[in-house]
Amino acid sequence: MSETLLIIEDEQLLGSELMRHFRHAAWDVVWAKTFKEARRHLFDRELDPLVVLSDINLPDGNGLDLLDEVRQHGGRGEWVMLTGYGEVPDSVRAMRLGAFDFLTKPCEQDHLDLVINGAARGARAQRRLQDESENRARRYMPESFTGRSGPTRKVRELLTKITQVPFSALIITGETGTGKGLAARIVHHGGARAQGPLVEINCAALPHELLESELFGHEAGAFTGARGRRRGLLEQAHGGTIFLDEIGEMPVDLQAKLLKVIEDRSLRRLGGEREIRVDVQVLAATNQNIEEQVRNGGFRHDLYHRLSVFKLELPPLRERIPDIRDLLPRFVAEFNVIAGKKVSVIPDEVWMRLESYNWPGNVRELRNVVERCVLFATDQRFPVGWLQLGSVVPLSGSERGAGIEEDRLCLPLDGSMGLDDMVGQIIEVMLVRHGNNVAETSRVLKTTREKVRYRIEKYNIRKPE
Numbered sequence: 001m002s003e004t005l006l007i008i009e010d011e012q013l014l015g016s017e018l019m020r021h022f023r024h025a026a027w028d029v030v031w032a033k034t035f036k037e038a039r040r041h042l043f044d045r046e047l048d049p050l051v052v053l054s055d056i057n058l059p060d061g062n063g064l065d066l067l068d069e070v071r072q073h074g075g076r077g078e079w080v081m082l083t084g085y086g087e088v089p090d091s092v093r094a095m096r097l098g099a100f101d102f103l104t105k106p107c108e109q110d111h112l113d114l115v116i117n118g119a120a121r122g123a124r125a126q127r128r129l130q131d132e133s134e135n136r137a138r139r140y141m142p143e144s145f146t147g148r149s150g151p152t153r154k155v156r157e158l159l160t161k162i163t164q165v166p167f168s169a170l171i172i173t174g175e176t177g178t179g180k181g182l183a184a185r186i187v188h189h190g191g192a193r194a195q196g197p198l199v200e201i202n203c204a205a206l207p208h209e210l211l212e213s214e215l216f217g218h219e220a221g222a223f224t225g226a227r228g229r230r231r232g233l234l235e236q237a238h239g240g241t242i243f244l245d246e247i248g249e250m251p252v253d254l255q256a257k258l259l260k261v262i263e264d265r266s267l268r269r270l271g272g273e274r275e276i277r278v279d280v281q282v283l284a285a286t287n288q289n290i291e292e293q294v295r296n297g298g299f300r301h302d303l304y305h306r307l308s309v310f311k312l313e314l315p316p317l318r319e320r321i322p323d324i325r326d327l328l329p330r331f332v333a334e335f336n337v338i339a340g341k342k343v344s345v346i347p348d349e350v351w352m353r354l355e356s357y358n359w360p361g362n363v364r365e366l367r368n369v370v371e372r373c374v375l376f377a378t379d380q381r382f383p384v385g386w387l388q389l390g391s392v393v394p395l396s397g398s399e400r401g402a403g404i405e406e407d408r409l410c411l412p413l414d415g416s417m418g419l420d421d422m423v424g425q426i427i428e429v430m431l432v433r434h435g436n437n438v439a440e441t442s443r444v445l446k447t448t449r450e451k452v453r454y455r456i457e458k459y460n461i462r463k464p465e
């Protein structure tokens with residue numbers, strides 16, 4: 001595909017010479033002979049040239065005024081200014097307006113080629129960056145947090161609000177696979193800092209010392225092995241966002257340092273004296289019960305309070321089952337493209353099984369299940385056989401349809417079990433889990449021993465041997 005070069009030049013001879021030359025070099029050349037004509041191309045016809053080669057003094061206007069106007073309207077492309085007068089103030093203004101280069105006539109063709117090629121390279125790189133960031137912005141909008149359920153709608157509303165206000169810190173909580181990473185990307189790419197960097201780090205992935213130097217950076221010789229100086233991730237995120245995943249795993253002394261960075265908006269590298277200003281928005285995520293961690297001293301309460309001014313809680317998928325109706329087609333479409341399949345028929349049995357499963361791995365698990373099924377599909381039907389959802393282990397001695405699945409107790413909702421039986425079942429399972437210890441069982445169930453004993457009697461629970 002040839003790229004567009006707009007030549008703005010009123011001199012007939014030079015203009016036609018340039019046009020001939022650059023056409024020959026495979027450019028799609030448009031030649032405007034006046035200010036007005038150039039304006040028409042750029043604004044009325046939305047020409048969007050990759051490079052503009054423009055004379056400054058035109059009979060009906062000034063090339064720099066045009067560049068100024070284009071930039072004010074967010075126009076892209078590199079501009080190379082050409083003038084026969086080469087006045088100093090003009091070249092200064094050209095540079096200030098971000099012109100790629102400023103050449104005086106007459107200009108050697110070889111030199112001009114060099115400059116135009118350089119401008120084209122720059123403009124292409126700029127375009128790529130802009131396209132990428134637009135793609136990301138499109139991919140990560142509050143609407144990309146898919147799902148029709150009430151809780152998910154609330155999440156989307158909150159995401160929309162959060163992307164509209166400037167804030168310094170936000171905590172995202174939720175079980176594994178509930179979309180914390182996705183939410184963080186939406187907050188960054190959908191917000192005012194989208195043009196700035198998004199730097200991610202998983203606090204659980206690095207040992208203490210490494211995490212500290214990764215985050216805060218270091219000066220040469222700050223510790224054994226610290227050869228050169230290094231900017232930390234917080235510095236790299238300047239003007240943008242840092243996403244601290246699994247913040248619950250951050251050592252307590254680093255939590256204190258992080259709090260200081262958020263409050264002072266500055267930091268010192270390890271072994272450094274100088275305070276370096278950093279303007280970052282902090283997103284922190286955790287799948288642990290962070291309030292519990294704060295209570296038992298595993299997490300600093302001051303940092304928690306600083307982070308939780310804005311709080312985004314992502315409910316587990318089992319509490320928003322209707323979302324599956326939207327998530328499933330979305331993931332099917334995604335994997336159809338990747339695997340070159342055409343799955344389009346979802347049998348009722350698939351819906352039924354997906355909607356009655358309790359999804360310990362949440363949306364990530366659903367996505368993985370869909371991936372497997374689409375990959376192994378042999379026709380348009382979504383294959384039930386590949387669902388392989390974790391099976392529920394029936395409770396021994398229970399004919400009541402209840403079962404245990406890892407850390408969960410499943411109770412039938414089809415009316416086959418009444419409330420008393422359910423409560424009895426809960427106490428029975430907990431007693432088994434806690435070695436028949438009534439005190440421990442009542443503690444875990446957050447009730448009193450008397451109540452547990454009373455219910456053992458009432459529901460006639462067989463104490464397991």
Ligand SMILES: Nc1ncnc2c1ncn2[C@@H]1O[C@H](COP(=O)(O)OP(=O)(O)OP(=O)(O)O)[C@@H](O)[C@H]1O
Nearest residue numbers: 144145146175176177178179180181182287363364
């Ligand atoms: N509401 C949603 N709509 C569309 N995709 C989603 C949604 N929620 C999660 N996903 C997708 O599910 C996968 C898991 O989500 P993500 O990685 O954000 O989870 P997480 O909460 O960060 O998990 P972990 O705690 O394990 O890091 C990702 O591919 C994500 O894009």
Ligand SMILES: [Mg+2]
Nearest residue numbers: 180181182245
């Ligand atoms: Mg994650």
